[in-house]
Structure formats: C-alpha cells, structure tokens
Amino acid sequence: MTLVKFANGNNGSALKPWFNDVFDSVFNDSYVADRLTSRIPAVNIAESESDFHIELAVPGLKKEDFKINLDKNILNISAEKKNETTPEGKKYNRREYSYSSFVRSFTLPETADYSKIEAEYVDGILKVNVAKREEAKVLSREISVK
Known part of the structure; x- marks a missing residue:
C-alpha cells in the first residue's frame, strides 16, 4: 500500500494538488535551493608522519x-569572487550577477607547528599543508621481546 500526500484545500481541478506537490518538491528542492543557498566547498583532511593536509575543492577561483x-589555533580559509563585467552596447531584460563566497574554519591540534603553514592553489584544489612539531612526529623503532 502506498500513501500519497495531497495538499487539501486547493480549489480547481483534481490534478492540481498532485501537480503542485510534484513540481513544488522538484523545483524548490533542487533548482531554487541550489541557487539560493551558499555553497561550501568539499574538504579532504589527511595526516602524514610530518604534516596535516587540508584540500578544498574550489574550482573557478584565482589564488x-x-x-x-x-x-x-583556528585556521580560517575564505574566498570571495565577484563578476561585475558590463559589456557596452547591450540592453538587458534580465541579468543574474555572479557572486560567491565561503568561509571554512578548522581547529588545529596542539601538535601543529603554526609557523610552518603553506598553501597552494592548483587545478581548482586549494592545498594547505600544516607541519607537525618535531616532538609530535611519530618515531618508529623496533622493540625486542625478552
């Protein structure tokens, strides 16, 4: 048995409640919501023996x-891009401006060396490397069994 939710109280044809429910969910959930909400870039965080690696997917920006x-101990990464070019000789009936911004904050652990932070932007990926303190680096050694 399948339950279908109809919006009661709508005057008009019998298809109108179904029509409104389907199209409201399709357009409001995907198209309108994507256009109105700010986009936060996806992030990958990895750790090696000597560094912490933070990678953000932010295509279309410049360094x-x-x-x-x-x-x-809080690392803030933000970006702001405005596209305000206005070609001459064109008359617009409708024009959508291109503006995007985001802020991501990361709490660094006590083992991070705050004086050795490097960032690089290559092929739409912002790579931030945070070095570890010398005393925090993992020392490996073999322990003999007695």
Whole structure:
C-alpha cells in the first residue's frame, strides 16, 4: 500500500494538488535551493608522519580570491569572487550577477607547528599543508621481546 500526500484545500481541478506537490518538491528542492543557498566547498583532511593536509575543492577561483588567517589555533580559509563585467552596447531584460563566497574554519591540534603553514592553489584544489612539531612526529623503532 502506498500513501500519497495531497495538499487539501486547493480549489480547481483534481490534478492540481498532485501537480503542485510534484513540481513544488522538484523545483524548490533542487533548482531554487541550489541557487539560493551558499555553497561550501568539499574538504579532504589527511595526516602524514610530518604534516596535516587540508584540500578544498574550489574550482573557478584565482589564488588572489583566497584569504587564509590563523587566529590562535583556528585556521580560517575564505574566498570571495565577484563578476561585475558590463559589456557596452547591450540592453538587458534580465541579468543574474555572479557572486560567491565561503568561509571554512578548522581547529588545529596542539601538535601543529603554526609557523610552518603553506598553501597552494592548483587545478581548482586549494592545498594547505600544516607541519607537525618535531616532538609530535611519530618515531618508529623496533622493540625486542625478552
């Protein structure tokens, strides 16, 4: 048995409640919601023996668009891009401006060396490497059994 939810109280044809429910969910959930909400880039965080690696997927930006700050142990990565070109000689009936921004914050562990943070932007990926302190690096040795 399948239950179908209809919006009661709509005047008009018998298809109108079904029509409204289907199209409201399709357009509002995917198209409108994607256009109105801010996009936060996906992130990968990895750890090696000597570094922490943070990678953000941010295609379409330039390295000048990024701002990276360190406040105590919190690493803030933000970007802002505005596209305000106005070609001459064109009359617009409708024009959508291109503007995007985001802020991501990461709490760095105490083992991070705050003076050795490097960032690089290559092929739409912002790579931030945070070195570990010398005393925090994993020392490996073999332990003999007695």
